[in-house]
Amino acid sequence: MISDAEFGYEMLVCRYAELTWYPDADPRPALVSRQLGTKRRRWDTVVIEVDPEEFAARRAFGDRTLDSDLLHVVRDAPAEWTWYRDALPDSGYPWRYVRQAVHRAAGRELIEKRRRGNRIEIRRHRPYPDWVERIVAIENKPDLDRSAADVLADQLAHDVETALADEVWLATEATGDRVEPALLREMPVEAGILTTSFVGDDPGGDDVVDADAATVDWLPSDLAPSGSGNRDSETVTRRLEIAERAYGKGWRSYHDTMRPDCRHFQLRRAGRALVPRCAAKGRCPTDRECSGSCPAFSPEPPAWRTKGWPIEGGPGKGIRALLSRRRERERDRVEPDE
Numbered sequence: 001m002i003s004d005a006e007f008g009y010e011m012l013v014c015r016y017a018e019l020t021w022y023p024d025a026d027p028r029p030a031l032v033s034r035q036l037g038t039k040r041r042r043w044d045t046v047v048i049e050v051d052p053e054e055f056a057a058r059r060a061f062g063d064r065t066l067d068s069d070l071l072h073v074v075r076d077a078p079a080e081w082t083w084y085r086d087a088l089p090d091s092g093y094p095w096r097y098v099r100q101a102v103h104r105a106a107g108r109e110l111i112e113k114r115r116r117g118n119r120i121e122i123r124r125h126r127p128y129p130d131w132v133e134r135i136v137a138i139e140n141k142p143d144l145d146r147s148a149a150d151v152l153a154d155q156l157a158h159d160v161e162t163a164l165a166d167e168v169w170l171a172t173e174a175t176g177d178r179v180e181p182a183l184l185r186e187m188p189v190e191a192g193i194l195t196t197s198f199v200g201d202d203p204g205g206d207d208v209v210d211a212d213a214a215t216v217d218w219l220p221s222d223l224a225p226s227g228s229g230n231r232d233s234e235t236v237t238r239r240l241e242i243a244e245r246a247y248g249k250g251w252r253s254y255h256d257t258m259r260p261d262c263r264h265f266q267l268r269r270a271g272r273a274l275v276p277r278c279a280a281k282g283r284c285p286t287d288r289e290c291s292g293s294c295p296a297f298s299p300e301p302p303a304w305r306t307k308g309w310p311i312e313g314g315p316g317k318g319i320r321a322l323l324s325r326r327r328e329r330e331r332d333r334v335e336p337d338e
């Protein structure tokens with residue numbers, strides 16, 4: 001479970017990565033998301049480094065995630081009309097499910113479909129691009145103590161072993177001069193160490209973030225098995241599913257699970273980030289506690305949604321629209337070379 005401090009910290013690390021990527025080196029086009037991974041392992045912050053040209057081609061498929069069923073159809077849809085069972089590789093599950101995915105893909109205009117007799121044929125609009133360059137996982141732990149270090153060392157060792165990500169990092173907040181070196185030495189040597197300093201100028205005030213808010217203490221190793229072409233097809237598909245979720249979700253999608261329509265929900269400026277704040281609790285709420293079952297939840301009054309409020313639909317809707325626009329803006333920043 002994410003504690004209050006960890007959720008707020010995660011927001012700041014995501015924004016830092018968005019502003020900076022790559023730390024202490026030339027910038028690389030990238031998308032940032034959070035809480036993604038596999039059933040066994042969920043990463044706090046995920047950075048997807050992209051090829052700008054191929055990313056532009058991916059954007060032509062729309063702004064929403066392509067889930068695993070859609071990817072199965074879209075990646076193998078042929079250039080010429082073909083019966084879908086001849087065109088798509090055997091997925092290992094009944095064809096009727098594949099057929100449903102074909103209908104869904106056509107409904108979203110990702111492919112074309114037509115009926116010939118009793119057969120459904122498909123054809124692609126465009127090839128699905130190879131847009132993912134690298135996947136980087138960051139584990140966030142603002143207060144690194146002995147017990148947290150033990151757990152993290154195991155998790156990062158697992159990440160290094162599976163090499164599902166190309167690179168793994170630990171991000172931790174500097175308390176005092178440095179993070180305890182003995183704790184950092186427990187981490188696998190392949191994991192990078194990023195020490196953040198999100199403390200604002202105002203003593204005792206809120207944390208803030210900007211592009212210089214972290215120091216690289218240790219550079220990570222490249223975990224890709226000697227050339228990214230050497231991953232098996234199952235791993236390649238799993239990585240693509242993660243990248244697709246990151247693309248559709250970004251890191252600001254907390255507005256989908258939290259309650260911006262609560263009268264206490266606010267966005268607080270934290271340097272170059274906007275992070276959630278609960279006026280009733282006087283702090284950043286976690287996405288788990290900020291729900292309809294929160295004891296302090298209070299729907300925004302209907303009057304806020306009509307007269308006198310500058311954004312149609314009230315502040316809650318306005319916050320959702322603002323965060324969605326920011327996600328869009330980050331995608332726009334990845335531009336192909338001229």
Ligand code: SF4
Nearest residue numbers: 262265278290294296
């Ligand atoms: S009172 Fe509860 S539901 Fe409302 S903003 Fe705060 S945490 Fe979220």
